[in-house]
Amino acid sequence: MVRVYADNAATTKMSRKAIDAMKPYFEEVYGNPSSLYSIGQEAARAVLVARETMARQLNCEAREITFTSGGSESNNQAIISAALIGEKKGKKHIVSSAIEHHAVLSTLKRLEKQGFEVTLLGVDESGIVSPGDVAAAIREDTCLVTLMFANNEIGTIQPVSELGAICRARDLLFHTDAVQAAGHLEIDVKELNIDLLSLSAHKFHGPKGIGALYARKGVELVSIIEGGAQERGKRAGTENVPAIVGMAAAFEEACEHIHENSKKVSALRDSLIDGLSRMSGSVLNGERERRLPGNVSFCFEGVDGEALILLLDKKGICASSGSACSSGSLEPSHVLLAIGRPPELAHGSLRLSLGRYNTEEEVDYILKVVPELVSYLRGFSPVWNA
Ligand SMILES: Cc1ncc(COP(=O)(O)O)c(C=O)c1O
Structure with a gap:
């Protein structure tokens, strides 16, 4: 029977390299990274190496990467964190677009119910957000601009560099949902002036249920899952070591080629x-x-x-x-x-x-x-x- 898989924006087949990288962490190095004995510490080292790999590919520091369960969680945490930082300064306005993924739109809806104001910008016929519109929508009380890197349905790539520059010039946090872009388009978070970035492994031939959130040094993440002190207290829950290792292997492979x-x-x-x-x-x-x-x-x-x-x-x-x-x-x-x-x-x-x-x-x-x-x-x- 013929099988032509043409739904790679929904998810991707895992790469052989990623599967092979994961295997030892199911069968041999299955310790909890918080445990003190050697297979625990070996697992903790694997998480550290994976964090460094992710950081190298995005041109950031390892401590700026937090592992999450995927794109949805990264988007939720990024937006909620920026909103709470803003609220402390009396800033409760967020700029976004009408074509964002539901993980962004629904988080924004929830914040609206909590008293935040959201401006959803329209796009042109190609699906591009105008940087001029973004600049015009920014107000004194704006705390965040969140705009996707590339759209999951129609594939349009936003002028991220310009958008980042606009926000940086106004000292405003800029988050981008890069779930569709990561591993497919070059991303340098410094060059693009990105403060917060979400990505998800299963879109670049890594495993499902694992993702990362980049938060620039100085941008305080608020934990949305309470519990243990994993991920420097920013994301509770025992680390999914095999998936973290698989994501890093898949990301490195995708970025290198x-x-x-x-x-x-x-x-x-x-x-x-x-x-x-x-x-x-x-x-x-x-x-x-x-x-x-x-x-x-x-x-x-x-x-x-x-x-x-x-x-x-x-x-x-x-x-x-x-x-x-x-x-x-x-x-x-x-x-x-x-x-x-x-x-x-x-x-x-x-x-x-x-x-x-x-x-x-x-x-x-x-x-x-x-x-x-x-x-x-x-x-x-x-x-x-x-
Ligand atoms: C643009 C975009 N953002 C977020 C997500 C959610 O990612 P995840 O499935 O890892 O939660 C997706 C998944 O389709 C997506 O395409």
């Missing part, structure tokens, strides 16, 4: 975009230039995205649609609505996200199957009459 992987994956992405753009009634979401190497996102007129995903699965293709099924009703994606897609078109969305294990043959197969299924589905559509 970032240029060759990006070149290969972008070429596959571009042939997919070229092929799907030739279909009638197809619209590319996001732009071609400032785009993640692996992201392909389209809307097809007269097609139900969910039905397309299910039919693609029957043909062995794993992809995703922009719609999210919430409480039984199918809501069009907030990202597609934010870039101006009408709801009926947003319902016909398809995201194919490629990675370094994809091949040209797989892209050819997708390009053969998608147009067949789209025209099959249009046969049932009351609105499609081209």
Whole structure:
């Protein structure tokens, strides 16, 4: 049976290197890093080495890295910490965008209920936040700007360097959700003036359920999980040693080959975009230039995205649609609505996200199957009459 995995933005297959790096920490070095005997201390050393590896790749210090359970937790902790720091100074306004991941949007909603004010900026048709809009939205009482590095649905890359510079010039904390970017785009937290950054291992061929939060020296993290004194008291709970080691191995591998992987994956992405753009009634979401190497996102007129995903699965293709099924009703994606897609078109969305294990043959197969299924589905559509 054919299996073409084209949903790398959802999660990735683990790399052999990461799996091999983890194995000893399940079978031999299974001690608790807080224990004083040798297999405990050996595990503690592995966590230290992993922290140094992560820090080296981001150009920061090891003590600026906190291990978390993934992107969602890192986003929650970063935003809540910045909000509480701000509150102490009487600053309770946060700037963000309409296309953030729900881990950011829901945290902001919770803070609104606690008396914070949030400005959600719109984006242009490509999904880019204007640095001018960000500068204009900043107020005397702003305590945080949180904007994603790259979007998970449409792949657009934000002008992070400019955004960081705007915040630094105003002495304002800047957090970026880099879950989709880490391991795929070069990130130097110093050069980009980033104060807080979230990443997640399972998006770069590492294990699931592990992530990291970079917090610049001097930016106080508030712990959102209470308990023991792990992670210098900033994140309680016995360290997930195998996952931490696996994440560091996967991150190092991804960063060391970032240029060759990006070149290969972008070429596959571009042939997919070229092929799907030739279909009638197809619209590319996001732009071609400032785009993640692996992201392909389209809307097809007269097609139900969910039905397309299910039919693609029957043909062995794993992809995703922009719609999210919430409480039984199918809501069009907030990202597609934010870039101006009408709801009926947003319902016909398809995201194919490629990675370094994809091949040209797989892209050819997708390009053969998608147009067949789209025209099959249009046969049932009351609105499609081209
Ligand atoms: C942009 C973005 N932020 C945050 C997350 C959440 O990451 P995690 O699954 O590690 O909690 C995701 C996952 O899809 C994401 O794409």
